[in-house]
Amino acid sequence: EPEVTQTPSHQVTQMGQEVILRCVPISNHLYFYWYRQILGQKVEFLVSFYNNEISEKSEIFDDQFSVERPDGSNFTLKIRSTKLEDSAMYFCASSRDRVGYEQYFGPGTRLTVT
Amino acid sequence: QQQVKQSPQSLIVQKGGISIINCAYENTAFDYFPWYQQFPGKGPALLIAIRPDVSEKKEGRFTISFNKSAKQFSLHIMDSQPGDSATYFCAASGAGNNRKLIWGLGTSLAVNP
Numbered sequence A: 001e002p003e004v005t006q007t008p009s010h011q012v013t014q015m016g017q018e019v020i021l022r023c024v025p026i027s028n029h030l031y032f033y034w035y036r037q038i039l040g041q042k043v044e045f046l047v048s049f050y051n052n053e054i055s056e057k058s059e060i061f062d063d064q065f066s067v068e069r070p071d072g073s074n075f076t077l078k079i080r081s082t083k084l085e086d087s088a089m090y091f092c093a094s095s096r097d098r099v100g101y102e103q104y105f106g107p108g109t110r111l112t113v114t
Numbered sequence B: 001q002q003q004v005k006q007s008p009q010s011l012i013v014q015k016g017g018i019s020i021i022n023c024a025y026e027n028t029a030f031d032y033f034p035w036y037q038q039f040p041g042k043g044p045a046l047l048i049a050i051r052p053d054v055s056e057k058k059e060g061r062f063t064i065s066f067n068k069s070a071k072q073f074s075l076h077i078m079d080s081q082p083g084d085s086a087t088y089f090c091a092a093s094g095a096g097n098n099r100k101l102i103w104g105l106g107t108s109l110a111v112n113p
Helices: none
Strands: A005-007 A010-013 A019-024 A031-037 A043-050 A053-057 A065-068 A075-079 A088-095 A103-105 A109-113 B004-007 B010-014 B019-025 B030-038 B045-050 B056-059 B062-067 B072-077 B086-094 B107-112
Touching: A005 A088, A010 A019, A019 A031, A019 A088, A019 A109, A031 A103, A043 A065, A043 A075, A075 A088, A103 B045, B004 B086, B010 B019, B019 B030, B019 B086, B019 B107, B030 B062, B045 B056, B045 B062, B045 B072, B072 B086
Parallel strands: A010 A109, B010 B107
Antiparallel strands: A005 A019, A019 A075, A031 A043, A031 A088, A043 A053, A065 A075, A088 A103, A088 A109, B004 B019, B019 B072, B030 B045, B030 B086, B056 B062, B062 B072, B086 B107
Protein backbone atom coordinates (compact mmCIF):
# COMPACT_ATOMS: atom_id res chain seq x y z
CA GLU A 1 0.00 0.00 0.00
CA PRO A 2 1.44 3.39 -0.95
CA GLU A 3 2.47 5.58 1.95
CA VAL A 4 3.94 8.98 2.68
CA THR A 5 7.54 8.81 3.84
CA GLN A 6 9.53 11.42 5.74
CA THR A 7 13.19 11.90 6.52
CA PRO A 8 14.88 12.27 8.87
CA SER A 9 12.84 10.72 11.65
CA HIS A 10 14.60 12.90 14.21
CA GLN A 11 16.57 16.09 13.66
CA VAL A 12 18.45 17.93 16.38
CA THR A 13 19.68 21.40 15.56
CA GLN A 14 20.95 24.47 17.31
CA MET A 15 18.94 27.64 17.48
CA GLY A 16 19.54 29.82 14.44
CA GLN A 17 20.48 26.95 12.16
CA GLU A 18 18.65 26.03 8.98
CA VAL A 19 16.89 22.71 8.66
CA ILE A 20 15.26 20.96 5.74
CA LEU A 21 12.63 18.34 6.35
CA ARG A 22 11.93 15.98 3.50
CA CYS A 23 8.81 14.17 2.42
CA VAL A 24 7.92 11.83 -0.40
CA PRO A 25 4.15 12.02 -0.93
CA ILE A 26 2.11 9.21 -2.42
CA SER A 27 2.99 9.14 -6.09
CA ASN A 28 -0.33 10.00 -7.74
CA HIS A 29 -1.29 12.65 -5.21
CA LEU A 30 -1.49 16.29 -6.21
CA TYR A 31 -2.08 18.18 -2.97
CA PHE A 32 0.58 18.41 -0.31
CA TYR A 33 0.53 19.70 3.23
CA TRP A 34 2.73 20.33 6.21
CA TYR A 35 1.36 20.21 9.72
CA ARG A 36 3.09 20.35 13.05
CA GLN A 37 2.30 18.99 16.48
CA ILE A 38 3.95 20.42 19.55
CA LEU A 39 4.29 17.75 22.22
CA GLY A 40 0.95 17.05 23.85
CA GLN A 41 -0.94 19.55 21.74
CA LYS A 42 -3.19 19.35 18.72
CA VAL A 43 -2.08 19.14 15.15
CA GLU A 44 -1.76 22.53 13.46
CA PHE A 45 -1.89 23.34 9.77
CA LEU A 46 1.18 25.07 8.36
CA VAL A 47 0.87 25.18 4.60
CA SER A 48 -0.79 23.59 1.59
CA PHE A 49 0.80 23.27 -1.82
CA TYR A 50 -0.67 22.55 -5.21
CA ASN A 51 0.53 22.96 -8.77
CA ASN A 52 3.95 24.12 -7.59
CA GLU A 53 2.70 26.94 -5.48
CA ILE A 54 1.43 27.62 -2.00
CA SER A 55 -2.36 27.43 -1.79
CA GLU A 56 -2.69 28.62 1.77
CA LYS A 57 -0.47 29.20 4.75
CA SER A 58 -1.18 29.71 8.41
CA GLU A 59 0.03 32.46 10.71
CA ILE A 60 2.72 30.10 11.94
CA PHE A 61 4.19 29.87 8.45
CA ASP A 62 6.14 33.13 8.52
CA ASP A 63 9.11 34.26 6.43
CA GLN A 64 11.36 31.74 8.17
CA PHE A 65 9.49 28.90 6.51
CA SER A 66 9.48 27.85 2.89
CA VAL A 67 8.34 24.83 0.91
CA GLU A 68 9.53 23.40 -2.33
CA ARG A 69 8.87 20.52 -4.64
CA PRO A 70 12.32 20.28 -6.23
CA ASP A 71 11.49 17.26 -8.39
CA GLY A 72 8.61 14.97 -9.17
CA SER A 73 8.73 13.10 -5.91
CA ASN A 74 10.07 15.18 -3.02
CA PHE A 75 8.34 17.87 -1.01
CA THR A 76 10.46 19.83 1.43
CA LEU A 77 9.94 22.18 4.34
CA LYS A 78 12.79 24.55 5.13
CA ILE A 79 13.12 26.53 8.32
CA ARG A 80 15.76 29.19 7.75
CA SER A 81 16.68 30.16 11.29
CA THR A 82 15.25 27.80 13.85
CA LYS A 83 13.88 28.94 17.18
CA LEU A 84 13.36 26.96 20.37
CA GLU A 85 9.61 27.12 19.79
CA ASP A 86 9.98 25.36 16.45
CA SER A 87 10.60 22.13 18.37
CA ALA A 88 7.74 19.84 17.36
CA MET A 89 6.73 16.89 15.26
CA TYR A 90 6.34 17.90 11.65
CA PHE A 91 3.99 15.86 9.53
CA CYS A 92 3.74 15.82 5.78
CA ALA A 93 0.44 14.81 4.21
CA SER A 94 -0.80 14.31 0.70
CA SER A 95 -4.16 14.07 -0.95
CA ARG A 96 -5.13 12.70 -4.34
CA ASP A 97 -7.39 15.56 -5.28
CA ARG A 98 -10.01 17.92 -3.90
CA VAL A 99 -12.81 15.50 -4.57
CA GLY A 100 -11.08 12.71 -2.67
CA TYR A 101 -10.44 14.91 0.36
CA GLU A 102 -8.62 12.18 2.28
CA GLN A 103 -5.23 13.26 3.54
CA TYR A 104 -2.63 10.62 4.30
CA PHE A 105 0.10 11.40 6.75
CA GLY A 106 3.72 10.44 7.00
CA PRO A 107 5.32 9.19 10.22
CA GLY A 108 6.68 12.63 11.02
CA THR A 109 10.02 14.25 11.75
CA ARG A 110 10.74 15.14 15.33
CA LEU A 111 12.60 18.45 15.31
CA THR A 112 14.46 19.38 18.47
CA VAL A 113 15.97 22.86 18.63
CA THR A 114 18.52 23.38 21.40
CA GLN B 1 -15.37 29.93 13.77
CA GLN B 2 -12.44 27.80 12.72
CA GLN B 3 -12.37 25.77 15.91
CA VAL B 4 -13.26 22.15 16.40
CA LYS B 5 -13.99 21.29 20.02
CA GLN B 6 -13.37 17.73 21.15
CA SER B 7 -14.28 15.92 24.35
CA PRO B 8 -13.41 14.19 26.53
CA GLN B 9 -9.70 14.84 26.81
CA SER B 10 -9.15 11.31 28.09
CA LEU B 11 -11.25 8.19 28.29
CA ILE B 12 -10.85 4.85 30.00
CA VAL B 13 -12.99 1.97 28.81
CA GLN B 14 -13.11 -1.69 29.68
CA LYS B 15 -12.43 -4.25 27.01
CA GLY B 16 -15.62 -4.97 25.11
CA GLY B 17 -17.18 -1.64 26.03
CA ILE B 18 -18.20 1.26 23.81
CA SER B 19 -15.91 4.27 23.47
CA ILE B 20 -17.61 7.53 22.54
CA ILE B 21 -15.76 10.70 21.57
CA ASN B 22 -17.58 13.88 20.67
CA CYS B 23 -16.73 16.87 18.51
CA ALA B 24 -18.48 20.13 17.75
CA TYR B 25 -17.83 22.80 15.14
CA GLU B 26 -19.14 26.25 14.29
CA ASN B 27 -18.19 26.85 10.68
CA THR B 28 -21.11 25.70 8.53
CA ALA B 29 -18.82 25.70 5.48
CA PHE B 30 -17.09 22.59 6.77
CA ASP B 31 -18.13 19.66 4.62
CA TYR B 32 -15.75 16.87 5.48
CA PHE B 33 -15.20 15.37 8.92
CA PRO B 34 -12.47 12.77 9.39
CA TRP B 35 -11.28 10.94 12.45
CA TYR B 36 -7.63 10.11 12.85
CA GLN B 37 -5.99 7.56 15.14
CA GLN B 38 -2.49 8.21 16.40
CA PHE B 39 -0.21 5.84 18.26
CA PRO B 40 2.78 7.23 20.19
CA GLY B 41 5.61 8.25 17.90
CA LYS B 42 3.55 7.72 14.76
CA GLY B 43 1.73 9.95 12.34
CA PRO B 44 -2.05 10.33 12.38
CA ALA B 45 -3.77 7.55 10.44
CA LEU B 46 -7.10 8.17 8.76
CA LEU B 47 -9.67 6.01 10.48
CA ILE B 48 -13.05 6.98 9.08
CA ALA B 49 -14.64 10.08 7.62
CA ILE B 50 -18.09 11.45 6.89
CA ARG B 51 -19.68 14.17 4.79
CA PRO B 52 -22.78 16.06 5.93
CA ASP B 53 -25.14 14.42 3.43
CA VAL B 54 -25.38 11.34 5.67
CA SER B 55 -26.09 11.02 9.38
CA GLU B 56 -24.09 7.90 10.06
CA LYS B 57 -21.22 5.92 8.60
CA LYS B 58 -20.02 2.57 9.84
CA GLU B 59 -16.79 0.76 9.10
CA GLY B 60 -16.30 -2.36 11.13
CA ARG B 61 -16.34 -1.48 14.82
CA PHE B 62 -16.07 2.25 14.10
CA THR B 63 -19.11 4.45 13.53
CA ILE B 64 -19.42 8.19 12.96
CA SER B 65 -22.69 9.82 13.92
CA PHE B 66 -23.30 13.23 12.42
CA ASN B 67 -25.85 15.83 13.51
CA LYS B 68 -25.82 18.66 11.03
CA SER B 69 -28.36 20.86 12.84
CA ALA B 70 -26.43 20.63 16.10
CA LYS B 71 -23.08 20.89 14.31
CA GLN B 72 -21.80 17.88 16.18
CA PHE B 73 -20.28 14.56 15.24
CA SER B 74 -19.05 11.66 17.27
CA LEU B 75 -16.97 8.53 16.99
CA HIS B 76 -18.24 5.31 18.49
CA ILE B 77 -15.89 2.37 18.92
CA MET B 78 -17.85 -0.80 19.56
CA ASP B 79 -16.34 -3.78 21.37
CA SER B 80 -13.30 -1.69 22.32
CA GLN B 81 -10.03 -3.62 22.43
CA PRO B 82 -6.70 -2.90 24.15
CA GLY B 83 -5.21 -2.41 20.67
CA ASP B 84 -7.54 0.56 20.22
CA SER B 85 -5.65 2.42 22.94
CA ALA B 86 -4.40 5.52 21.15
CA THR B 87 -5.10 9.21 20.73
CA TYR B 88 -8.06 10.04 18.53
CA PHE B 89 -8.43 13.33 16.73
CA CYS B 90 -11.47 14.71 15.00
CA ALA B 91 -10.95 17.23 12.25
CA ALA B 92 -12.90 19.23 9.72
CA SER B 93 -12.23 20.82 6.39
CA GLY B 94 -14.01 22.79 3.74
CA ALA B 95 -14.47 26.34 2.61
CA GLY B 96 -11.87 26.63 -0.08
CA ASN B 97 -9.66 24.78 -2.50
CA ASN B 98 -6.87 23.71 -0.20
CA ARG B 99 -8.73 21.38 2.16
CA LYS B 100 -6.66 22.22 5.21
CA LEU B 101 -7.71 20.22 8.23
CA ILE B 102 -8.78 21.97 11.42
CA TRP B 103 -8.12 19.64 14.33
CA GLY B 104 -9.64 18.94 17.69
CA LEU B 105 -7.40 18.71 20.73
CA GLY B 106 -7.44 14.92 20.80
CA THR B 107 -8.75 12.24 23.12
CA SER B 108 -6.43 9.78 24.79
CA LEU B 109 -8.23 6.44 24.92
CA ALA B 110 -7.12 3.63 27.19
CA VAL B 111 -8.88 0.30 26.91
CA ASN B 112 -8.28 -1.89 29.92
CA PRO B 113 -7.98 -5.64 29.33
